[in-house]
Amino acid sequence: MRHDALIVGGSFAGLSAAMQLARARKKVCVVDAGSPRNRFAAASHGFFGQDGMPPSKMIADARAKLLAYPNVTFIEGSVVGAQADDAGGFTASLDGSDRQQVSAAKLILAFGVQDGFPDIAGLRERWGASVLHCPYCHGYEFSGRQLGVLLESPHPPDHAMLIAEWGPATLFLNGNNTVEDEARAKLQARGVAIEPGRIVALEGPGQDLSAVRLDDGRRVPLDALFMAPRTRPGSPLAEQLGCAFDEGPFGPIIRTDAMKMTTVPGVFAAGDAAMMMHNATLASADGVMAGVSLHRSMVFET
Known part of the structure; x- marks a missing residue:
């Protein structure tokens, strides 16, 4: 099955993006490796209506609500490669011995960052x-x-x-x-x-x-x-796809416009890998913008 959107990363940004697209009745696939950046924190604070909740529970609850939509597919794993395909979209390869492939019209990169200490x-x-x-x-x-x-x-x-x-x-x-x-x-x-x-x-x-x-x-x-550790993208996908980067104060940031489109048409980015300031609320909001923007691009682009 070909999806309308493939979202790489299923934490605060990725799940927020997926929810907007699910409610727009698009076929969405989320691939997540299960290693969110805030997995080391016992509680997340300052998030609207969720102050003090364990981030793992927030992610699990959000995933359950997302999967209530029949047009959503969730895959536990990692995307190890992606490229433009002959259909005008993208084909991504997943890890694992079978090298499963997922195709989609558009991508959202929400794989976050890795911290260097x-x-x-x-x-x-x-x-x-x-x-x-x-x-x-x-x-x-x-x-x-x-x-x-x-x-x-x-x-x-x-x-x-x-x-x-x-x-x-x-x-x-x-x-x-x-x-x-x-x-x-x-x-x-x-x-x-x-x-x-x-x-x-x-x-x-x-x-x-x-x-x-x-x-x-x-x-x-x-x-x-x-401390503010040096960071690097949590996946090499953006570089593989040819996305431009800007050098942020703590590490490279995927370059996006105001609508979260990268320099590669059809590829959007959201969350810590695409922002200078990092926290869960900002990542979620960034994901909402990316999801809405991807949907609007499908409606209005010629």
Whole structure:
């Protein structure tokens, strides 16, 4: 069966896009590998009507509601390749020994991103619990406690000024960066401490954080560490298809127009792989736009 739309990625962006197309009575296929970026977080915060819910449950509930539509197909797996076909659409190859193929008139790339972490002992295992990305998602739970911000070159130290809204903050330069006098003055005005030493380990029971240990042996008490990791696309599909990228502050971003169309006709992109700012609500909204835009393109394009 040929689908109207193939959506690669079934998390917040992909499922939101699929719902719009399902309700527009289009034949939709969603392929998802089951590894959403926020799988490490126990709860998602700030999402309309879902504050505090486990993201895995939010995704499962959304998938169940989507599959209530008879025109939707869901495949658990990964798309390992896609190309334009002779019918004017696209054919995608899935992983697995049988190399199943799925064809569709149009594509939505919603496969998200993968995070890259610095080589600091104890950091990866605390990601999503006490090592965090978005203060709007997790800052409230650490209100008034000792907060840290890890500065990853070449990013400016502005993030530390924001984190100070939630509690006393320390900016860790991690031995690699200097702070310009003007920025230093702004940080000091916000009450942000600046620690130039290099972090060698995070300490604390389980996934909790109690302190960071520096290369000179000092320990700085800390309850949460915020950082913005470098990211890369969660799939090579956009590059395979010839989509253009822009270099964002944390990694490459699939270039899209205001209607979420990439530089390749018939290919749309949504979610973290196609946005500079990342959180679940923004990804879902981006997916809605991509789904609506794909449907409108089928109606109005000549």
